Amino acid sequence: MNDFKRSLLIITMLLAAVMELIDTTIVNVALSHMSGNLGATLEDTTWVITAYAIANVIIIPITSFLTAILGRRKYYIGSIVLFVVCSFMCGSAGNIWTLVFFRFLQGLGGGALLSVSQAVIFELFPKEKQGVASAIFGIGVFIGPTIGPTMGGIITDNYSWPLIFYINVPIGILAAISCYFLLTEPTVKPKVSKVDWLGIALLAIGIGALQTVLERGQTEDWFDTRYITVLTITAIVALTAFVMWELHVPHPVVNLRVFKSKSLTIAAIMTFITGIGMFTSVFLTPVISQRLLGFSPTETGFLLLPGAVIAIVGLIVSGKFIQSGVSPLLVVAAGFLCFIYFNWNMSGINFDTSAHAITINLIFRALGMAFLTVPLTMLAVSSLPAAEIPQGAALNNMMRQLGGAFGISIVNTYTAHRVAVHRSDLLTNITSTNVEAAQRLHALTSYFQQKGISAIDAKTKGMAIMEQTVVRQAAMLSYVDDFILIGLLFALTLPLLLLVIRSSKNPAATGVVIADH
Template sequence: MSPIQRKLLMVTVIGAAIMELIDISIVNVALSHMSGNLGATIEDTSWVITSYAIANVIIIPITSFLTANLGRRNYYIGSIVLFTFCSFMCGNAENIWVLVFFRFLQGIGGGALLSVSQAVMFELFPKEKQGMAAALFGIGVFIGPTIGPTLGGFITENYSWPWIFYINIPLGAVTAILCYFLLTEPAIKPKVAAVDWTGIALLSIGVGTLQTVLERGQTEDWFATGYITLFTVIAIISLTAFIFWELHIPNPVVNLRVLKSKTLSISAILTFVTGLGMFTSIFLTPVIAQRLLGFTPTESGLLLLPGAILALFALMFSGKLLQKGVSPIYIIAFGFFMFMYFNWCMSRINPDVSAATISLNLVFRAIGMACLTVPLTSLAVSSLEPKDIPQGAALNNMMRQLGGSFGISLVNTYTARRFALHRVDLITNITATNPQTLSRLQGYTGYFQTKGAGLIEAKQKAMALIDMSVVKQSALLSYLDAFLLIGLLFAFTLPLLLFVIRRTKGPVVVVSDH
């Protein structure tokens, strides 16, 4: 392969990964538009997000298995074609459940675009430059979910929601054509094993029901809803059976035996928390900006831009540090501290906070995430045998996705309960004997009277305005509590690094995250 072909293939696979990751978050700001256009409730429309997440989590851990049995080139190009076709069908959906169905299939196709893309990237670099390959790919991993809301907001505001899917069509077509001419099979082909259909079925059912519970639990009032209770039982039984089955057959679809490695197990926990922080911060920040601060979707997305730009340099720097033999533990610890500081800063904002302040806070988040994306994968597989590295990295990838799903569910539940608590606390101070309450009530009443309202109507509108202020303040306080909770989770899990320090002395080889 000529240097030009190598660079072209590099850009192609990174672009494919970014396209897949953008689609994780691009629909978030368009849900209300979809709901109105398709005549569905916002709860039903949120399945557009849930179905994609479920498909991703199911397909990621079995990517290595599918690559070995179908051939990397066939599987990758086929996944691109499936992703592109389903993007077209999503844009043309005439009802919500058709959209959800093709969104699920789009997630199945998208699973390979992340895992296989990185495997290809590492083949394009010699071993001494693997750190740089990891950093370049980390750019896509970081940028995709970050610019998704910005791009989705811009498209929704200026065009229409189907175009958030249609933009994938030319990109997917070009990617598939380039891969057809440039992509080859790996030099060392993985061994083809018998198809573990039982394992695939148990994993799909278990992860699918678990994801549904995590994504929909708060909306459906958790176990007060019959299907949430049923899905919880099914998830527990299926995943327990899956673990037992995979540990007792010779060719499992997911080799859980690699979790005997203490380093991998601890890294998986840290990756879970990292995924939780990465996805919840992207979820919480636009919510605060749009619902409480009055930003447009595009303005909310632009808040993330300065941090994303600086993160590119941080990713490259972390890759060079790994390449020079710096232990990933030190980089991970720094990333955790940066993320804890970001959450602490966000937990102290007020309704008068400026866009510049939020953007500055997000810079700390971006640098922290840049220091976690590549080093965590390196740490996860640092103690594995070469043959176990792909499976270990795939499990680590799945933990990041599960962390994100669990985090969104945790934040939704926690903020709902904290909102109720803060609302009660604020209302207790709104009494007829409180001078500030009386002064504000009189001021609002007088204002509405100047607009032509009668005394009784003016008082009713004044009380409604005060109640609106209470709701807004309660919501803000609950979101700030969520940021603080996430920061504490990072702080509580950071000491786990102490248990793997002795295992990672010396240079660490950066490997494929698939």
């Protein structure tokens, strides 16, 4: 393959991966519009995000298996076609559950666009330039979810939300045509002697059931609802059986034995937490900005853009650090500290917080992602033999998507719980003996009476406005609690890096060993 074709294939792989990752967040700023247009609640509409994430989590760890069964070229092009068709169907959906169904199928197609793209890009670079390959793919991994809200905001404000999905169609068609002529099978083809159908079924059932419980538990009063109880038991049984089966079967669909590597295990945990921080931040920011601060979708989308630009510099800098001999563990630590600082700052927001202040905070979130993307991937595969690197990389990618899916579900549940708590606390202060509350009610009542409304109705309207104020304040306080919780997760996970350092006889060599991969 000549240099031109090689460069074109790299661009195609990166474009397909970015397209898949953009779709993880592009809908975030359009949720309110979708909710109103399709006549659905915001809680139901968040399934548009969650269904896609669940499908990604299911498909990513079995991508290497499907590649071996179907052939890399057929599987990849077929996944692009599935992604494009389902994108069109999402844009054409007439109700929320049709949209959720095709988003799930779209996510199944998108899973290959991430894992296979990474494998091909690594394959196109010689071993001594694997760091460059990591940086190139890292740019896509970061830029995709970050520019998604910006694109979604511009499209939603100036056109309509279905275009968010339709835009994938021409891009996907071009990628499929390019792959048809350029993509080849790997030099060493993996062998699969038997299809692990039971493993695939257990994984899909377990993840699907668990995600449904996390998403719907709060709304359905948890175990007071029969189907939540049934799905909880199903998730526990299916996932336990999945782990036991995959460790027992000779040819597992997901080779969990690679988790014998301490580096991979720790990297996977940290990548899971990174996924939580990455996806919840681009979920919470649009909700707070639009629903509480009154920003438009376009204004909300542009909050993330400066961070995306700066993060490209951060990726280059982190890559230079690693090449110069700085341990990736130090870069990972810097990334976690950036995320902790971001969440700490965001926990101080209020109704007077400006767009500028949020943008500055999001820059630290962006730097955190820039410092974590490449070194965590390197850490994950650093101690694996060459034959197990694809499976290790796929599992690490899965943990990022799984963290995102769990993070959004947990945040939704935690927010609903904290809103109820804060509302109750705030209402205890609104009594007839509270001078400020009484004065506020009197002022509102007088205002409505001046508009010609009777005294009784005026007081009722005044109380309704005070109730709305309480609900908005309770919502803001609950989102503050979300950022505190996420920041705490990062702080509690950071010490795991000490285990990696201690597992090496020569800690200073850790960076060299990892960089070689």
